[in-house]
Amino acid sequence: MKATEGGQQMTVKRPKLKRSIIDCDIHHYTGMNVIKPYLPREYRELVDTYGAALPGGMHFNGGVGGRMVDSFPPAGGPAGSDLAYMQEHHLDPHNVEYGILTGEGMGMHGTINHDYAAALCTATNEYTIEHWLAQDSRLKGSVFIPKQEPNLSAQEIDRIGGRADIAQVIVSSGSIFPYGNRYYNPIYEACVRHNLPFTIHVGGEGSGVNAATTGAGYVTHYIESRAARPQVMMAHLASFIFEGVFERFPTLKVVLQEAGVFWIAPYLWRLDQDWKALRVQTPWVKKKPSEYFRTNMRVTTQPIEITPNREVFDQMMDSIFAKETMMFCSDYPHWDFDSPLKALPKLDDELWDRVFYQNAADIYSLPSRKAERDGKQS
């Protein structure tokens, strides 16, 4: 074929090879921007709203790009990027005395390059300290760690874990193996050294170095990936208990974040039963699994399951020891944000106070309410 075919005139370079050849692998550009017009309409819309959701392990999301419609700062920029707007939109009207920042960066937890993961974590932590924690004393930070490499993780915890504005260590629930595994011991030693809870936030399941999304393999749709969240958290919960982490680190607190709440009830019934029958195989597990959960684990509220009626709600709350273990969170500015005004059914005063303030104050070593310290009634 000649270069003039198809209409456009091009200068034909004199070939540097005398005999013609066949090249069997030439990469023409097929990026999303050029192939998108050829996608069916529903996928064009999903890609516009949530991005290409590639490579593997990523799913489309909910809301607008995964965010609440009204969470985008009027001055521009991504949702959650403008402290002044966050104050006006969430912290002030919802009377948030302290807010634990959890960032966005679950991608780093799937990265196969441990040193790059560590660099991303440190960069996230430094940005957070400078641009957020130093600007509003209500906000407390999470230490992002490259959990793929527990020794680098411990270094990062030791580097900033002693700061008064740091409240916890955070990792993705997507993991190489469940977090009770002894591989992670250096992380818990560092958490205990600095009296920092270890928080597992959903994300990163089935991505990069992490295990497939479920024990049945990879899932297809975003809603299935959400349905996988309690599953993955179940694995971590059982792992902490049956690997004996809380016997080795009795002061360690573990927070389960954004995987729902009430699945914990039947799960603890089952673990207690199995422990009675099989404890001979894990003799280091000295107490009922539900006891370890009660003393050493905490669960945040969002997204809480809607029970068929109030009676079931109350019994589920009892079964998970909510008075000791439950802590409110909003997931601001994500699309399934839970307002503290309506996230939960009406709770009695004492339970409300534990869930919306005191349980968090206890594990994050935060002071009592300023209004109370100033002698005002709350």
Next chain:
Amino acid sequence: MKATEGGQQMTVKRPKLKRSIIDCDIHHYTGMNVIKPYLPREYRELVDTYGAALPGGMHFNGGVGGRMVDSFPPAGGPAGSDLAYMQEHHLDPHNVEYGILTGEGMGMHGTINHDYAAALCTATNEYTIEHWLAQDSRLKGSVFIPKQEPNLSAQEIDRIGGRADIAQVIVSSGSIFPYGNRYYNPIYEACVRHNLPFTIHVGGEGSGVNAATTGAGYVTHYIESRAARPQVMMAHLASFIFEGVFERFPTLKVVLQEAGVFWIAPYLWRLDQDWKALRVQTPWVKKKPSEYFRTNMRVTTQPIEITPNREVFDQMMDSIFAKETMMFCSDYPHWDFDSPLKALPKLDDELWDRVFYQNAADIYSLPSRKAERDGKQS
């Protein structure tokens, strides 16, 4: 060194090589029988009771080799191997009008060699037909299929699925991906052709071709592998619903076996909530997830969770639509066997009849009780 060192006289063969060499890889025998004396006592006992639990994906078990103490036939042989003893020990005293045989062979579901898996399944099916189904008309069989290869699976279902003594198709819950995936369509087409329920029985998680035990990765202990069972079943449940399997195959019934029961309640609450928010992404899912569960899925009782009180039990039963979805099973002769005399709290007559007879009779196309057909009161 000379062969005479160490005391024993041996004939030194004249070397066939003039110059001496170093061989860097010589396999001496280190089987379990020779290394066992060097294991700590607790592992010697576990290996004696459950076998070596190797290679990967296998765990130690409970009871005596995983079986009830009194389930071993007095005439010798493995538990569950002697029909006469099974009749005397379980079928007759427990007034079992029909019993669905589920065999033992979950290993074949992890085998990477699809053709060998298919051969194992056919062999299991033929043995079962000849030695069990032909010997006691109370017993109905399960079609073992090589689920790794759906087309070979469909062939096996077509080969024997039309027999009157075949009640269902059975697979392990350990899988390459969740069973709602379209990869498995040929299996469901065959199930529907022969009006056979598709039963997912726990087993094979994290073994061979199947995904790691949990979405958080491989677990360490047997009790954690049991704790993984509801997780894996959750993945299958969500997959069937959100992949739209019950829209494509409205008559298909799916049975969830031996993963517990009450985890289904909070899971359905959550799925219904998420479906309301995200159904635009899976428009083929036309009804609430809990509705599909109610009409197309069934759950067997063993091992049922022990609830804190009767009130919670009743509410959990309502939440999973037990009257329509629950079917009794004993797991005979496994160590955590549930006797029909005490597996469940007292149920009212109608519910008892649905759980202990009618729900199973409906999906397995079994007749009403003989005593009733003969005009006697049940």
